[in-house]
Amino acid sequence: MENVFDYEDIQLIPAKCVVNSRSECDTTVTLGKHSFKLPVVPANMQTIIDETIAITLAEKGYFYVMHRFEPEKRIDFIHDMKSRGLFTSISVGVKKDEYEFVKQLSQENLMPDYITIDIAHGHSNAVIEMIQHIKQHLPQTFVIAGNVGTPEAVRELEHAGADATKVGIGPGKVCITKIKTGFGTGGWQLAALRWCAKAATKPIIADGGIRTHGDVAKSIRFGATFVMIGSLFAGHEESPGETTEKNGKLYKEYFGSASEYQKGEKKNVEGKKMFVEHKGYLQDTLNEMEQDLQSAISYAGGTDLEAIRHVDYVVVKNSIFNGDKIY
Ligand SMILES: NC(=O)C1=CN([C@@H]2O[C@H](COP(=O)(O)OP(=O)(O)OC[C@H]3O[C@@H](n4cnc5c(N)ncnc54)[C@H](OP(=O)(O)O)[C@@H]3O)[C@@H](O)[C@H]2O)C=CC1
Numbered sequence: 001m002e003n004v005f006d007y008e009d010i011q012l013i014p015a016k017c018v019v020n021s022r023s024e025c026d027t028t029v030t031l032g033k034h035s036f037k038l039p040v041v042p043a044n045m046q047t048i049i050d051e052t053i054a055i056t057l058a059e060k061g062y063f064y065v066m067h068r069f070e071p072e073k074r075i076d077f078i079h080d081m082k083s084r085g086l087f088t089s090i091s092v093g094v095k096k097d098e099y100e101f102v103k104q105l106s107q108e109n110l111m112p113d114y115i116t117i118d119i120a121h122g123h124s125n126a127v128i129e130m131i132q133h134i135k136q137h138l139p140q141t142f143v144i145a146g147n148v149g150t151p152e153a154v155r156e157l158e159h160a161g162a163d164a165t166k167v168g169i170g171p172g173k174v175c176i177t178k179i180k181t182g183f184g185t186g187g188w189q190l191a192a193l194r195w196c197a198k199a200a201t202k203p204i205i206a207d208g209g210i211r212t213h214g215d216v217a218k219s220i221r222f223g224a225t226f227v228m229i230g231s232l233f234a235g236h237e238e239s240p241g242e243t244t245e246k247n248g249k250l251y252k253e254y255f256g257s258a259s260e261y262q263k264g265e266k267k268n269v270e271g272k273k274m275f276v277e278h279k280g281y282l283q284d285t286l287n288e289m290e291q292d293l294q295s296a297i298s299y300a301g302g303t304d305l306e307a308i309r310h311v312d313y314v315v316v317k318n319s320i321f322n323g324d325k326i327y
């Protein structure tokens, strides 16, 4: 691979502005049968999203992906969302019970609008077989499959029937995969995204490593349709998880889905826990993201997200850890 870079190594180059106000710039995006206000989705992690946040996001026109770590609640969740007239978006794994769960959804005529297959190493027969199983039993459901980090993986999952692929192995803030295994896209996530996007014929969701709102625009420039974000959405008033106080400041926990805190045991641990400063209300962050993205569209010289895809860029420096401390 040539030209390896990450978010902090890139600056997008402005083009002549065509709007009189940033409020004229449109950040909406379509995924499957629905359109959403922003090309951004909170990570399907237990300290990032819960049922209440999912309802709020769906009601307000944002995409969400419910996590899969309380599997017994998923049927009630789908019923609840449908009774409110809201779209349904859940996650599954690839173990045996998940095959039964998908069949149960089909038998009970509970077709979710979106299912995300949420696995660390998505370039695998386990994921390919789950895509095919979902498509067999829930043919109308939009399937997001991941996570992957190579064009071969994108092609194989698309070929198996995935409607979108999720790119990012190891760039996450609470990820230790890159340190414990030596593998992944940590430190070069943006270049990996570009590499994968060149092979993709369907939408790509860039997942992990977003540290600033400008990184959303950079992801779109390098081929993402959507961006999944954990750490920037952690620590809000509404965020699930423990709140603690230290020296008069409030912090909230954010832990990896492959951490011992999630798993309840120290087996194949590839995630850690951290405390992030309390950030206030989620809606304020979403509003700020929208304004920053509107501004990015104006710098791109356009009126919608498409304009960002065509801007020039420069590589300004090189870095390995994407600004993260290792532990
Ligand atoms: N995006 C990322 O960089 C990463 C994300 N995660 C997140 O952590 C959570 C747990 O992920 P995961 O462990 O996949 O889920 P599960 O614990 O549900 O494991 C899924 C299945 O895949 C197997 N498996 C897991 N990793 C591998 C591997 N490297 N090679 C072969 N088989 C494997 C597991 O078996 P067994 O456990 O026996 O190997 C199990 O049968 C997910 O939410 C995932 O998104 C985790 C790591 C990286």
Ligand SMILES: Nc1nc2c(ncn2[C@@H]2O[C@H](COP(=O)(O)O)[C@@H](O)[C@H]2O)c(=O)[nH]1
Pocket (backbone or CB within 6 Å): 043, 044, 045, 147, 168, 169, 170, 171, 172, 173, 174, 175, 176, 177, 178, 207, 208, 209, 210, 228, 229, 230, 231, 232, 255, 256, 257, 258, 259, 270, 271, 272
């Ligand atoms: N290697 C691991 N990756 C993980 C784990 N839990 C979640 N994740 C991934 O991180 C992103 C969020 O990244 P962020 O930089 O925005 O915080 C999330 O969507 C997963 O793909 C984990 O335990 N290990």
